[in-house]
Amino acid sequence: MTVLVEDESGVPLERANVTARAEMPLHGHASSEAISVTDVGAGEYELYPITFTMPGHWQVVVEVAARDLAGGGTFEYEVE
Amino acid sequence: MKRFAVAVACCFAFLLARETVASPCCVSATHGGVGRLAPWEDAAVSLSQSVAEGLGRWDTDGDFQPYTDFSEREWRTSAAALVGFHRRALAYAIVPWLVTERSSGDLADTGAGLADVELGVRYQWLDFGETPSFPALALVLGLTAPTGRDPSAARGTLASDATGRGAWVPEGGIQLELARRSWFVRLNAMGTVPLPMTRGDTGEAQRFGPGVASSVVGGSGFLRDRLVLSASTRLRIESSLHVEGRPLPGSSQRRLGVGVQGSLALAEHWTLLANGETDLVADGLGRNAPAQLGVGLGVRYGFF
Numbered sequence: 541m542t543v544l545v546e547d548e549s550g551v552p553l554e555r556a557n558v559t560a561r562a563e564m565p566l567h568g569h570a571s572s573e574a575i576s577v578t579d580v581g582a583g584e585y586e587l588y589p590i591t592f593t594m595p596g597h598w599q600v601v602v603e604v605a606a607r608d609l610a611g612g613g614t615f616e617y618e619v620e
Numbered sequence: 621m622k623r624f625a626v627a628v629a630c631c632f633a634f635l636l637a638r639e640t641v642a643s644p645c646c647v648s649a650t651h652g653g654v655g656r657l658a659p660w661e662d663a664a665v666s667l668s669q670s671v672a673e674g675l676g677r678w679d680t681d682g683d684f685q686p687y688t689d690f691s692e693r694e695w696r697t698s699a700a701a702l703v704g705f706h707r708r709a710l711a712y713a714i715v716p717w718l719v720t721e722r723s724s725g726d727l728a729d730t731g732a733g734l735a736d737v738e739l740g741v742r743y744q745w746l747d748f749g750e751t752p753s754f755p756a757l758a759l760v761l762g763l764t765a766p767t768g769r770d771p772s773a774a775r776g777t778l779a780s781d782a783t784g785r786g787a788w789v790p791e792g793g794i795q796l797e798l799a800r801r802s803w804f805v806r807l808n809a810m811g812t813v814p815l816p817m818t819r820g821d822t823g824e825a826q827r828f829g830p831g832v833a834s835s836v837v838g839g840s841g842f843l844r845d846r847l848v849l850s851a852s853t854r855l856r857i858e859s860s861l862h863v864e865g866r867p868l869p870g871s872s873q874r875r876l877g878v879g880v881q882g883s884l885a886l887a888e889h890w891t892l893l894a895n896g897e898t899d900l901v902a903d904g905l906g907r908n909a910p911a912q913l914g915v916g917l918g919v920r921y922g923f924f
Contacts, residue, residue, distance in 0.1 A: 561821060566680060566871040566908050568828065568861045569771035570821045572779035593771075593779040594722070595677055595690050618679075620688060 541587045542580070543613070545604050552583020556606035560587045565599050575600075592619045647841040648797065648804040650883045650893060650920060651850045654712055654742055654760055655702065661922040663703045668893060668918025670696045675899065675913055678906030680870045686901070694912070695719040696735070708744040713737065718768070722778040731781025735768040740791075748799060756797040760810065764789040772820040787817040787828055802841035804850075809834045812858075829859030829872060839881070846885040852897075853878045856909075874907040876900050883920075893918040 543560075545553045558579075562571040573591040580586050592598050598619055603612040649658045650666075657664055674692030676685050697717040704710045716735040722728070740762030748756045768784020775781060793810030814828035832855075839850025856875045860867040879897030886892050899911035 563821075565868060566861065567771075568819070568826050568863070568868075568871075569782075570819075572771065572774035572776055572782070591777060593774075593777070594692070594724075595685065595687060597680060620685065 541590055541600065541615075543585050543587065543602055545583050545585060545606070547606075547609060553604070553606045553609070554581065554583055555579060556583075556585075556604050558585045558602065558604050560590075560600060560602045562590050562592060562598055562600050564594075564596055566597055571598075592617065595619045647799070647802055647845050647848055648806060648837070648839065648850070650891060651804075651806070651837050651839055651848060651852075651881050654740065654762075654795075655700075656742060656744070656758070657702055657704050657710055658922060660924045661704065663701065663923040664920055665702075665923075666698075666700045666893065666918055666920035668698050668700075668916055670698075670895070670914050670916030672696070672912040672914030675901055675911040677910045678874070678908065680908055682874075682904045682907045684901050684903050684906065684911065690724045691722065692910070693721045694914075695721075696916075698918075708747070709741060711739075711741050712762075713739050718783040720780040720783075722780045724778060727777055729776040729778035729780040731774070731776045731779070731783070733769050733781060733783040736784040736789075737765045737767045739763050739765065742795075748797075756795075756799070758795040758797075760791075760793050760795060762791045762810075764791065766817070770817075770820070785814075785828065786820075788815040789813070789828075790815070791833075793833075802845055803838075804840070805836065805838040807834070807836050825864055827862040829861055829867075831856065831858035831873075833857075837881070848883045850881045851879070852881065854897075871908060873909045874905075875909045875911070876905040886919075889922050889924075891920040891922070893920055 545556050547553055558577045560575040571591050571593055573589055575587050578586045598617040600615040649656050672694045676687050678684050698714055700714045702710050702712045715737050718735040719732040721730045743759045745759055746757040766784050766786050769782055770784055770786025771779055771782040789812050791810050791812040795808050797806040810833045812831045816825055816827040819826050835852050835854035837850050837852040841848045854877050858873040861871040877897055877899040881895040884892045894917050896915045898913040901911045
């Protein structure tokens with residue numbers, strides 16, 4: 541999974557501090573595998589591995605900190 | 621042996637005195653809930669093995685979603701002990717060991733470990749026949765300890781080595797039992813209040829919602845009560861998960877299932893135990909919970 545990180549004006553943010561985790565929010569637990577984040581340039585960050593350990597509702601939560609900016613996003617998945 | 625004889629004599633005297641209650645003291649001891657000691661027993665230990673196959677899960681809307689490219693099988697070995705420390709009271713401990721096999725697509729993962737240990741006490745507030753118009757009543761107080769590995773600490777690819785929930789769970793409830801000759805009906809109703817925990821991965825304060833676990837077991841003894849068969853239904857409800865003190869919308873859980881149990885007195889001290897149970901896999905009968913079909917076999921030894 542690759543995410544593009546931009547500031548509010550749409551400028552890609554390079555060398556940001558990006559962390560991510562996969563979790564089942566309604567069950568209150570995360571995936572057993574931590575997600576590694578690789579900066580591939582131009583504001584893009586590759587998240588790997590993302591393992592959904594069982595069927596159900598999952599979220600990939602991405603948190604970003606860069607310079608004086610902080611933000612993030614949540615990606616929803618329904619795993620069959 | 622002498623104590624056994626005395627106990628049996630007491631039982632017979634009781635039967636003669638109260639015709640409508642044949643052998644309630646003995647028939648249902650191993651059926652439903654925590655179980656209890658027969659009147660002549662000082663303690664009992666049991667060892668059981670069960671296997672449960674994952675059938676699917678209920679989603680947040682209560683719709684049942686059968687597993688398609690995913691399988692889950694749980695092998696549970698449980699050692700249990702009941703120790704009487706008062707004429708009306710016993711302490712119990714259940715120590716489970718869990719082996720989980722999961723596969724999803726090309727991935728397969730097997731994990732094992734000690735699961736969450738249960739400890740508690742059971743007090744027989746009203747015994748059978750003690751008051752003519754009221755059923756036998758027992759109070760149960762228990763505590764589940766987070767001795768298993770919670771999902772955040774699991775390391776297997778499919779988290780098969782997760783064997784617990786990671787929270788201390790005090791629980792309390794009642795057992796009401798009606799008996800007539802060899803027939804019995806028992807209601808178990810337990811409330812659970814999980815204590816707050818800190819998630820290992822995020823550091824967030826998390827608390828599983830309070831819940832209710834109830835079951836109704838009805839059965840009868842056959843072959844002079846050496847064989848006891850029963851059927852049961854159970855309902856588990858858990859209210860919303862709280863994260864950092866706030867309830868998480870849509871996170872409450874519900875499971876409804878049925879089961880059958882059997883016990884056969886093999887010898888003076890030994891009882892063979894068997895059971896089968898399944899969640900009722902229909903839309904609306906569960907929520908945010910897995911559904912399983914399982915069978916189990918065990919033996920119980922009574923000390924007297």
